[in-house]
Every structure is written in structure tokens, then in C-alpha cells.
Amino acid sequence: MNNQTYYELYRRSSIGxxxxxALDDLISEGRIAPQLxxxxxxxxxxxxxEILADKVKANLTFKGHLDTYRFCDEVWTFLIKxxxxxxxxxxxxxxxxxxxxxxxVSCNSKKPGEQ
Incomplete structure (x- = not known):
């Protein structure tokens, strides 16, 4: 079994x-446990x-004016106008x-300490 941890970035997407x-509703109704x-x-x-890495083959380029950037805990954040x-x-x-x-928001593909 693979114990690799993944970033939680996509939880803030519309599907995430x-x-x-939906999970919060199920927990509040007592239909599932929080651990599940x-x-x-x-x-x-x-x-x-894994799906995005394997299935997305399109390219995207962008151009804009960099307003703010920061690097904290191995994560880059860029605000572009x-x-x-x-x-x-x-x-x-x-x-x-x-x-x-x-x-x-940009993260390394490997978390700190991974080979």
C-alpha cells in the first residue's frame, strides 16, 4: 500500500x-464517521x-502583470493582474x-524530505 501524502490544493476547487x-452534511446527519x-x-x-498528471495534455500560457509574490513553506504564491x-x-x-x-499557488511535485 502506498502511504505517500498528497497536497490538499484541489479541495478548494469547485468539485473539491x-x-x-456533501461529506459535512453526511457527518452532521450521522450517516458517516468523520474518519471515513x-x-x-x-x-x-x-x-x-494522478488523473490530472496522466490525462491532461493541453498547454496553457498566460501573460499579465505580477502584483505580489511570496515563498513560504516550499509554496510559491503569485498574484497577477x-x-x-x-x-x-x-x-x-x-x-x-x-x-x-x-x-x-505552486508547490514542488515532491514534498520536502521526499526523494
Whole structure:
């Protein structure tokens, strides 16, 4: 059995938030134990990380103005303003999207201390 731990970043995505809300409801109704919810979230962290690494083949480039950056506990955080994202290589046609402000969180693929 693999005891590797995964980052919990994707729990704040829309699907991760929906899963967390559903698990909270089940716990409050007494239908599942909190330990089971933690196991489910751990499996979600592993599954989403592996699926994104294996299945996503599109490229994304972006351009904007760096407003703020920080590095703490092996995690980079960038706040970028007036951003344009360009998508290439996906299933549909190439496209672009603009945003006023974007926050990017970047972590090493291996946690500190892992080989």
C-alpha cells in the first residue's frame, strides 16, 4: 500500500468544495464517521493529482502583470493582474480568456524530505 501524502490544493476547487460540503452534511446527519470522510478526502487528493498528471495534455500560457509574490513553506504564491490565458492542444479550438486578477499557488511535485 502506498502511504505517500498528497497536497490538499484541489479541495478548494469547485468539485473539491462540493465533495467537502456533501461529506459535512453526511457527518452532521450521522450517516458517516468523520474518519471515513477524511479517508474519502485523502483518496480524492490522490485521485485528482494522478488523473490530472496522466490525462491532461493541453498547454496553457498566460501573460499579465505580477502584483505580489511570496515563498513560504516550499509554496510559491503569485498574484497577477490583467491576465490573458491562451489554451492550446485541447479537444476544442485554441482559445483565450482574460481576467482582472488571478492567484496562482505552486508547490514542488515532491514534498520536502521526499526523494
Amino acid at each position: 468544495t462540493a465533495l467537502t460540503d 470522510a477524511m479517508k474519502i478526502l485523502s483518496n480524492f487528493d490522490r485521485g485528482i493529482t 490583467d491576465v490573458t490565458f491562451k489554451f492550446q492542444g485541447g479537444q476544442g479550438p485554441n482559445s483565450s480568456v482574460s481576467a482582472d486578477k488571478v492567484k496562482i
